[in-house]
Amino acid sequence: MNTTTSTHGTLTLSADDGVLFVKISAPPLNQLGPELVSDLVELIQTLDTGTPHKVVVFSSADPEFFISHVDLDKVTEYRQAAAALTGEASIALLFRRLSQTKAVTIAQIEGRVRGAGSEFVMSCDMRFAAKETAIFNQNEGGMGALPGGGAIQYLTSLMSRGRALEVLLAAEDHNADIAELYGWINRAIPQAEIADFVSKMAYRIARFPTHGLRQIKARVNHLTLRPTDNFREDSDAFSAGIKDPESQVVIKKAIAKGFGSSRAAELRLGEVLGED
Template identity: 65%
Template sequence: MSQTYETLKTRQEGAVLFAEIHAPPMNLIGPALILDLVSLIAELDRADPIKVVVFSSGDPDFFISHVDVTKIREYREAAARLTGEASIAMLFRRLSQTKAVTIAMIEGRVRGAGSEFMLACDMTFAARETAIFCQNEPAFGLVPGGGAIQHLTRLLGRARALEVLLSADDYDADLAERYNWINRALPAAELRPFVAKLAQRIAGFPASGYAAVKDRVNAIALAPVEEFRRDSDLFGNGVKQPEAQQRIKAAVAKGFQTREAELELGRLLGDLSA
């Protein structure tokens, strides 16, 4: 691929593209990362040689933290460059529908819209020792707006989806695997070789076969576009409300969106309720 990116470091091995996220200081979802995803998804729709994409992070502590709450309007507008709608839910849904097979390889924390990006990928594998998952929006009185409700309810079932969403707490890789949030939790030393081997195996098969399988699975498991749009609108409207703004300000005062505090974000969010 000839495309260059601001927040993604890419390398191609045969028909597999490895895309490593580098969006310092802690891989927040902001306009730069969204614009790179817009470009990448558009490229995947054009570039037949790329059969599989493996997403990883260059930051050992964070895969994708969550959205940058200071740039919500900007990143939503960036998403519209591909979908025509100011919504990362629509962008992530397009990722689910791209011709390439997408794999998220998780080391470190993935929360909020980071989890929603991961859920939009076709498969997820995580390091048992370091991966942490959280859907933190309800701690601010918000509905997750990037597809989490649609994906988690289908994957986890009603009761576990409600537990994950309403607790806004951190879950380790073993529990995420048990809950069906991810495909597998693997020892960190085995994760990258396992994912690379799987990606190359899939890339070695005819594209027509996996494209048809992915299309049929999406027809069964991927929620209708109207449901993603509804959740996106609920988030977009809710984040403007006084209660949400007050809780965001309280979280920022406690260190929200700083590396030190976000290493233990589950505890910080619990303290907001006190």
């Protein structure tokens, strides 16, 4: 192995033998804000070239949060950061572009993925989650908003209609076993084994001919990736939804309980959203 490592803002990159390992670090809660979005824009532009990385593995430097959710204090800023890639202020379109990159993308999920975190991992080609620590949630419904990062597009493709509605409307936390059962992820894997499993998978895929990998991914995207307009509509609906007076009441209550600021509250956000 001939590994090279570098840090680019919120992302630490380690490249080796056709595989790029990307570790996300956006303390204190790994929220999706303008800095992380800007770094993802730069990374996607690199992946679009198709070289030298054939496979990308995303993981988190925070054992409790992969990506917690968006930073509601910086919605305008992170949407503008996304526009540097997509030409439009929308993380839904940013995530859709991640799905279209030439590299094969794998999410190694340890800790919580809620809201945009869940949407980010669903935009990856494959998802593997640690049984003991991974938690999944689309929390937007609990705040009176439609998910704006593509959750409806991805979930309705991955799950049955009923399960997608359960996830979207109840805004509850789900463990890795349920996520696997529902089709949210490829597999739930014991914590002690996940890094080795994902690494071996990445290196195996990277050994195969590049043309075949790209052709297969492009064809699968053609058949399964929903039209751009669908993602654009959801992005606009989220922005409008969080400004609704009823939603604002719920959001302010959640913020008062520690949403977006308290690690203790964020660890049990699914419960917090269900409380009066």
